[in-house]
Amino acid sequence: MASVKFNQVTKSYGKQEVIQSTSFEIQDKEFVVLVGPSGCGKSTMLRMIAGLEEITTGTIEIGDTVVNKLPPKDRDIAIVFQNYALYPHMTAYENMAFGLKIRGMSKSVIEEKVMKAAKILDIEDLLDRKPKAMSGGQRQRIAIGRAIVRNPKVFLFDEPLSNLDAKLRGQMRLEISLLHKKLQATMVYVTHDQVEAMTLGDRIIVLNKGVIQQIDTPQNLYNHPTNQFVAGFIGSPTMNFMKGKIYQEDEIEVFISEDQSFRLSLNTVYGLNPYQNVILGIRPEHIFSSQTLLKNPLQFQAEVRWVELLGHEGFAFFDLGGQQLSARLRADELKDPPFSKKLYIEGERLHIFDADTGLNLM
Amino acid sequence: MKAFWNKISPYLIISPYIIHLGLFVLFPVIFSIVLVLHKWNIISPMEYVGLDNFQRLFSDRLFWKALWNTFIFILVHIPLQIVIALFLAYFLNEKILARSFFRAAFFMPVVISGVVITILWQQLYGLESGVINRMLISLGLNRVEWLSNPNIAMISIAIMATWKNVGLYVILFLVGLQTVPRSYYEAAEVEGASAWQQFRYITIPAINPTIFMVVILSTIGGFSLFIEPYIMTDGGPLNSTLSAMLYIYKQAFGYYHMGYSATLSIFFAIIIMGVVVVQKIFVENEEH
Numbered sequence: 001m002a003s004v005k006f007n008q009v010t011k012s013y014g015k016q017e018v019i020q021s022t023s024f025e026i027q028d029k030e031f032v033v034l035v036g037p038s039g040c041g042k043s044t045m046l047r048m049i050a051g052l053e054e055i056t057t058g059t060i061e062i063g064d065t066v067v068n069k070l071p072p073k074d075r076d077i078a079i080v081f082q083n084y085a086l087y088p089h090m091t092a093y094e095n096m097a098f099g100l101k102i103r104g105m106s107k108s109v110i111e112e113k114v115m116k117a118a119k120i121l122d123i124e125d126l127l128d129r130k131p132k133a134m135s136g137g138q139r140q141r142i143a144i145g146r147a148i149v150r151n152p153k154v155f156l157f158d159e160p161l162s163n164l165d166a167k168l169r170g171q172m173r174l175e176i177s178l179l180h181k182k183l184q185a186t187m188v189y190v191t192h193d194q195v196e197a198m199t200l201g202d203r204i205i206v207l208n209k210g211v212i213q214q215i216d217t218p219q220n221l222y223n224h225p226t227n228q229f230v231a232g233f234i235g236s237p238t239m240n241f242m243k244g245k246i247y248q249e250d251e252i253e254v255f256i257s258e259d260q261s262f263r264l265s266l267n268t269v270y271g272l273n274p275y276q277n278v279i280l281g282i283r284p285e286h287i288f289s290s291q292t293l294l295k296n297p298l299q300f301q302a303e304v305r306w307v308e309l310l311g312h313e314g315f316a317f318f319d320l321g322g323q324q325l326s327a328r329l330r331a332d333e334l335k336d337p338p339f340s341k342k343l344y345i346e347g348e349r350l351h352i353f354d355a356d357t358g359l360n361l362m
Numbered sequence: 363m364k365a366f367w368n369k370i371s372p373y374l375i376i377s378p379y380i381i382h383l384g385l386f387v388l389f390p391v392i393f394s395i396v397l398v399l400h401k402w403n404i405i406s407p408m409e410y411v412g413l414d415n416f417q418r419l420f421s422d423r424l425f426w427k428a429l430w431n432t433f434i435f436i437l438v439h440i441p442l443q444i445v446i447a448l449f450l451a452y453f454l455n456e457k458i459l460a461r462s463f464f465r466a467a468f469f470m471p472v473v474i475s476g477v478v479i480t481i482l483w484q485q486l487y488g489l490e491s492g493v494i495n496r497m498l499i500s501l502g503l504n505r506v507e508w509l510s511n512p513n514i515a516m517i518s519i520a521i522m523a524t525w526k527n528v529g530l531y532v533i534l535f536l537v538g539l540q541t542v543p544r545s546y547y548e549a550a551e552v553e554g555a556s557a558w559q560q561f562r563y564i565t566i567p568a569i570n571p572t573i574f575m576v577v578i579l580s581t582i583g584g585f586s587l588f589i590e591p592y593i594m595t596d597g598g599p600l601n602s603t604l605s606a607m608l609y610i611y612k613q614a615f616g617y618y619h620m621g622y623s624a625t626l627s628i629f630f631a632i633i634i635m636g637v638v639v640v641q642k643i644f645v646e647n648e649e650h
Contacts, residue, residue: 073554085545099553
C-alpha cells in the first residue's frame with residue numbers, strides 16, 4: 001500500500017485550466033473521497049493518478065515514486081469505473097483474470113487469486129456468468145473483484161455507484177466501506193453524491209471549478225465549512241442561506257430584512273465589522289419548533305407555504321425576508337399548508353459568510 | 363369518411379414499395395422457379411423439360427469453372443478487404459490530422475459508378491501504357507500482365523474490387539469501433555495490456571457483430587461479381603475471370619437459354635445461402 005501526493009499539480013486543456021495548482025497528500029491506507037459538482041475536475045484528478053490523463057505541471061507521487069512519466073500499468077493501481085467497464089464477451093472469471101493473464105501469471109496462480117477475491121466479495125457463484133447475465137450490483141462486485149485480484153497499492157473508484165438504484169447504492173456503500181477495513185488499502189473515491197462522500201471517506205476533498213475548497217473529515221466539513229460553497233454542498237437537504245448585514249458590532253444583530261433580525265451572542269462571533277454585508281447560513285435540521293434544549297434560540301414567525309412529508313419527519317418551506325428556507329421537523333409538527341408557525345433557530349449553529357468572498361467569518 | 367381513410371392510408375403509404383417488390387423481386391423469383399422446368403429462348407413458346415436443366419448443370423464444366431473462379435475471387439477479396447478496412451478504420455478512429463478528409467476520401471470510390479472505376483482500373487492495369495506497369499519499370503522491375511495472365515487476372519480484379527468497396531467497410535468498422543466504450547481500453551491499459559493485446563482481446567471481440575456483417579455483405583457482394591470481369595476481360599483470358607454471375611448472364615442474354623440460366627441462378631442462390639449459414643454458425647460459435 002502507499003500514499004498519494006500531489007505537488008502543485010495543474011491540468012489544462014489548451015488555454016482552459018481545469019485543475020488549478022493543487023497540493024495535498026493522501027495517507028497510506030486512507031480512504032479519501034473527491035467530491036464536487038459535475039465538471040469540477042474530480043474525475044480528471046482521479047484519472048491523473050491512474051495515468052489516464054497527463055498532468056500539465058507539478059508532480060504526482062505514489063509511495064516514494066514520482067509517477068508523472070509512468071504508464072498506468074506501471075503505477076500499481078486499479079480503477080473501478082462508473083460503467084463497470086467489464087468486457088462483455090468474457091465471463092466474470094475471465095474479466096477478473098484478464099490483468100493477471102496479461103502479466104503472464106500461471107493458470108494455477110490466477111485461479112488462486114481470482115477465487116480468493118471472489119470469496120472476499122461473495123461472488124463465487126457468479127464467476128461463470130457474462131456481464132449481460134448479471135444485475136448492476138453484481139457487475140459492480142465483479143469490477144471491484146477485478147481491481148482487488150492484483151492487490152494494487154492504490155484503489156481508484158470513479159463514481160462506481162452512480163448507475164445503481166438507491167437501495168443497492170446504500171448496500172454497496174456499506175460493502176465498499178467494509179472492504180476498505182478488510183483490505184486496509186489506500187482508496188481514492190470520486191463521487192458527486194455528498195451522502196456517499198460523508199459515509200465513506202476518512203477525509204473528503206471538496207472541489208469546485210478545479211479548485212480545492214476544503215480537505216477535512218466529514219464531521220468537520222459539516223460543522224465548520226470554510227466557505228459558502230462547502231456549506232451548501234455538504235449536508236442534505238442543502239443549508240439555508242439568507243442575506244444580511246452586521247448592524248452594530250457590540251450588539252451583533254444581523255438583519256435579514258427590515259422587520260426580521262437575530263441577535264448573536266458575542267462568544268460565537270469574531271471580527272465582524274459594522275455594516276458588513278454577510279450571508280447567514282443555517283441547516284434545516286437546526287431550525288426547531290421548540291426552544292427547549294436550545295442554547296441560543298432565535299425566534300421567528302414562519303408562514304409555511306409548502307410541506308414535504310417523509311414518514312417520520314418532513315420539511316416545511318417558508319419565506320423569510322424574501323428568501324425561501326426549509327426546516328426539518330417531526331411529521332406530527334406539520335399540517336396542511338398554508339399555516340403560521342413559531343420556529344427557533346439554534347444561534348450556536350448559525351454560520352456567517354462574507355457576502356463578497358463567501359468565506360466563513362466565524 | 364375519416365375512419366375509412368385512417369384504415370386505408372397505411373396501405374396506400376406502403377403500396378409503392380409493395381408494387382416494386384412484386385414487380386421486380388417476387389415476380390422474377392417465381393418466374394425463375396417456373397423457368398427451371400422449361401426451355402425458353404424468349405421468342406418461341408416455353409417447352410417443359412422437367413429436370414433436364416439440372417442434369418445439364420451438373421455436367422457443365424464451364425459453370426463449375428466459373429463457380430471456382432468466384433470462390434477464388436472471394437477468398438482473395440474478403441480477407442484482403444476486411445484486413446485493410448479494419449486497419450484503416452482503426453487509424454481513422456484515432457485523433458489523426460485531417461481525419462474527416464481521409465474518411466471522405468476512402469468512401470469516395472463507393473459512390474462512384476462501378477463502370478467508371480472499372481474503366482479507370484483497366485487503364486491503370488494496361489500492359490504497355492498502364493501507370494502501374496510504368497511505375498514498375500521505372501523501379502527497374504518487370505512488367506506484369508495484370509489482365510492477360512490467366513493466373514493473375516482474377517487477383518487483379520479482386521484488388522480493384524477491394525479498392526472500390528473498402529470505403530464502405532471502413533465506415534461500418536468505424537461505427538463498430540465507436541460503439542466500444544473508451545473505458546474498456548482504459549481498464550485494459552491499467553491492467554497492463556499492450557496496444558496489440560487491447561486490439562486482440564478487446565476490439566476484435568467487441569466488434570464481432572460488425573465483422574460478421576462485413577463478411578456476409580462482402581460474401582454476397584463477391585458472389586455478385588459481374589461488372590468488373592464483364593467490362594475488363596469479358597471472362598477471359600481462358601475463362602480465368604469468368605464469374606458465376608457473368609456466366610449466368612451470358613447464358614440468358616448471350617445464348618437466350620433462359621430456362622438453364624434460371625436453373626443456374628436458383629442453384630447459385632442456394633450456394634450463397636449455404637455459405638452464409640455456415641459463416642453465421644462459425645461466428646456464433648466464436649462468440650460463445
